[in-house]
Amino acid sequence: MTAAPALASPSLTGRRLVVIGAGSHAGRAIAQAASAAGAELVLAGPDPRKLEWTAAELPGPARTVPVDLADEDSIARLAAEAGELDHLVSTASMAANGPVAGLSHEDIQRAFAAKVIGPLLLAKHLTGRVREGGSLTFFSGVVAWRPAPERAVMATTNGALAFLVQALAVELAPVRVNAISPGVVDTGVWDGMGSDKEAFLRGVAARNPARRVGTAADLVQAVLFAIGNPYVTGTVLHVDGGGRLA
Numbered sequence: 001m002t003a004a005p006a007l008a009s010p011s012l013t014g015r016r017l018v019v020i021g022a023g024s025h026a027g028r029a030i031a032q033a034a035s036a037a038g039a040e041l042v043l044a045g046p047d048p049r050k051l052e053w054t055a056a057e058l059p060g061p062a063r064t065v066p067v068d069l070a071d072e073d074s075i076a077r078l079a080a081e082a083g084e085l086d087h088l089v090s091t092a093s094m095a096a097n098g099p100v101a102g103l104s105h106e107d108i109q110r111a112f113a114a115k116v117i118g119p120l121l122l123a124k125h126l127t128g129r130v131r132e133g134g135s136l137t138f139f140s141g142v143v144a145w146r147p148a149p150e151r152a153v154m155a156t157t158n159g160a161l162a163f164l165v166q167a168l169a170v171e172l173a174p175v176r177v178n179a180i181s182p183g184v185v186d187t188g189v190w191d192g193m194g195s196d197k198e199a200f201l202r203g204v205a206a207r208n209p210a211r212r213v214g215t216a217a218d219l220v221q222a223v224l225f226a227i228g229n230p231y232v233t234g235t236v237l238h239v240d241g242g243g244r245l246a
């Protein structure tokens with residue numbers, strides 16, 4: 001048996017991270033944590049104002065680059081502006097929820113762009129720029145394992161992403177490729193429910209084996225693990241309180 005090495009430092013000093021979705025919610029929290037750990041950030045997302053807002057609150061250096069995962073040219077521009085990088089994290093999502101009979105083709109395509117086609121194009125344009133030890137981390141979601149009515153597109157795109165990271169981990173090796181699959185997480189994305197939000201979250205917590213809903217910090221911790229552990233690739237890390245089982 002080989003001796004156990006000292007635990008790797010969680011420091012990201014000198015590492016360049018590209019965070020897509022950095023303008024809001026989980027992406028913003030990931031950017032803040034990575035910056036606090038010493039990383040140099042490239043903040044990407046569809047809304048330049050939100051990216052500037054995130055950048056202004058980071059303790060370390062950051063550049064902002066608008067990107068739309070439905071537009072390959074913008075992905076190519078992001079790659080060119082990012083230059084060499086260590087890790088890419090994408091929280092990108094565009095929902096196409098509702099009864100199948102009412103779905104628009106365009107909305108379905110945008111949902112696939114965020115979670116399937118966009119990640120493939122990110123791999124195409126960015127992998128050659130990833131430094132030794134680097135990784136790509138994408139966000140899937142619990143509904144793939146626990147489908148619900150009016151969530152057919154969400155279930156399918158998140159499920160496809162889970163298989164995509166396995167395929168990319170094999171093809172892009174030694175670049176590591178993983179997915180985080182959140183359950184219901186109070187990142188701020190549920191705030192639009194207004195006064196119904198608290199009862200909704202309480203109901204979810206009562207059903208979850210973990211008996212709670214997730215926090216942005218739970219997702220940040222999972223991302224730092226996925227990018228920091230050199231023996232983790234081709235994996236879906238479920239951060240769902242066991243919600244896919246209940």
Ligand SMILES: NC(=O)c1ccc[n+]([C@@H]2O[C@H](COP(=O)([O-])OP(=O)(O)OC[C@H]3O[C@@H](n4cnc5c(N)ncnc54)[C@H](OP(=O)(O)O)[C@@H]3O)[C@@H](O)[C@H]2O)c1
Pocket residue numbers: 020021022023024025026027045046047050067068069070091092093094114139140141142143181182183184185186187188189
């Ligand atoms: N929070 C949960 O309960 C939960 C549950 C299951 C799965 N997830 C998954 O976890 C991830 C993070 O969730 P979240 O709570 O942070 O929700 P969120 O705010 O909806 O995250 C989606 C992100 O995608 C970005 N985005 C939208 N259109 C884009 C485009 N065309 N190109 C690139 N980026 C685009 C958004 O940027 P803007 O804000 O600038 O529009 C936003 O930052 C998502 O993939 C979500 O599906 C979350």
